[in-house]
Amino acid sequence: MTPHSSQLCPRYFHKHPASDSCREEVARLREQETLLKGQLQTQETLLHRLQLPNQPGKEDKARPDQSLDIEYTDCSQLFSSGCESSGFYSIKPHGSPFPLRVYCDMSDGGGWTVIQRRINGTESFNRSWAEYKDGFGDKNAEFWLGNDNLHYITAQGNYSLRINLGDFDGNQRYAEYKNFQVANEKDHYRLAFGSYVGTAGDALSGSYQVGASEWASHQGIKFSTHDQDNDNYKGNCAQEDNGGWWFNKCHSAHLNGMYYPNGHYSALTDNGVVWYTWRGWWYSLKTSSMKLRSMDFKMDPIDDPNAVHHRPTS
Known part of the structure; x- marks a missing residue:
């Protein structure tokens, strides 16, 4: 058994071979979009945490999705x-x-x-x-x-x-x-x-x-x-x-x-x-x-x- 689920692997699946430069460019832009969305969500969450009052002893539930940072x-x-x-x-x-x-x-x-x-x-x-x-x-x-x-x-x-x-x-x-x-x-x-x-x-x-x-x-x-x-x-x-x-x-x-x-x-x-x-x-x-x-x-x-x-x- 592997230590991680295959869902955590950043895979690319293709039903048909991508044979032209347009598909390559679309794939690259989608990669960039996914990365930027993850970075934006992380920054928004961190900003939210900074705006919360300091309450020792209470767990902050608004944590960013750590899988986005992998x-x-x-x-x-x-x-x-x-x-x-x-x-x-x-x-x-x-x-x-x-x-x-x-x-x-x-x-x-x-x-x-x-x-x-x-x-x-x-x-x-x-x-x-x-x-x-x-x-x-x-x-x-x-x-x-x-x-x-x-x-x-x-x-x-x-x-x-x-x-x-x-x-x-x-x-x-x-x-x-x-x-x-x-x-x-x-x-x-x-x-x-x-x-x-x-x-x-x-x-x-x-x-x-x-x-x-x-x-x-x-x-x-x-x-x-x-x-x-x-x-x-x-x-x-x-x-x-x-x-x-x-x-x-x-x-x-x-x-x-x-x-x-x-x-x-x-x-x-x-x-x-x-x-x-x-x-x-x-x-x-x-x-x-x-x-x-x-x-x-x-x-x-x-x-x-x-x-x-x-x-x-x-």
Whole structure:
């Protein structure tokens, strides 16, 4: 049994997938309206209490509804509070001006906040800086949660990033990084991450061969889009590789690339959905998802005999 009723979980239910931006905007405005109504009711109740005469020994019955004040900062808090079903929830990370509608993945130990998903190529990821800043796509299908939101979440403490990958033959792999962090926009959403464990290979660090990390590592790299070039390459990686990402000169991992429906592809550049240490540069993956979880989250350890562990090089 869970310690809280499911009615306390700030869930979102959909009978049909919300596939257009209007529905996303309506959902966001409703979230904001609910929050403001709760804040207004709380303030009115507090004002009423201040206006009452001080009567020691008598319980004040005009208390605000405490459930209105519950704000979860990520999906791991929700899971720990008894919300153990995968689905859409409302969270409000510290620093975020509004609540966020997010998909919480309660598999793989539970408590994961999904920040990216690729499944079928229905969404273009060759987007502008502004679109990557705010987020885009359909959270029922393919989407990017938004770089501002990645920063708000990871600035709250220490977070793990888990990446789940799938190819067109039904094979699946994963990569998990400790201490994943995304800086603010002023620092161009610079990426930082710690030790690796997984079965997909450590593509983010570029440590798979001597000398590769100089040009292939994503450690400490700024985010780039086709209209804002922050990479270390003389050209524009985001423009050549058709998507926003943390490009060095250019990449050994690029999960926001062009979607190719058959896996193997040929192009002028390695612009597919790429995780080099698993399927190489010239194979575009069928599925990917990126998700975050607080490292303070308590869970039973999952023993994977196939997992490889790497510590970041100094």
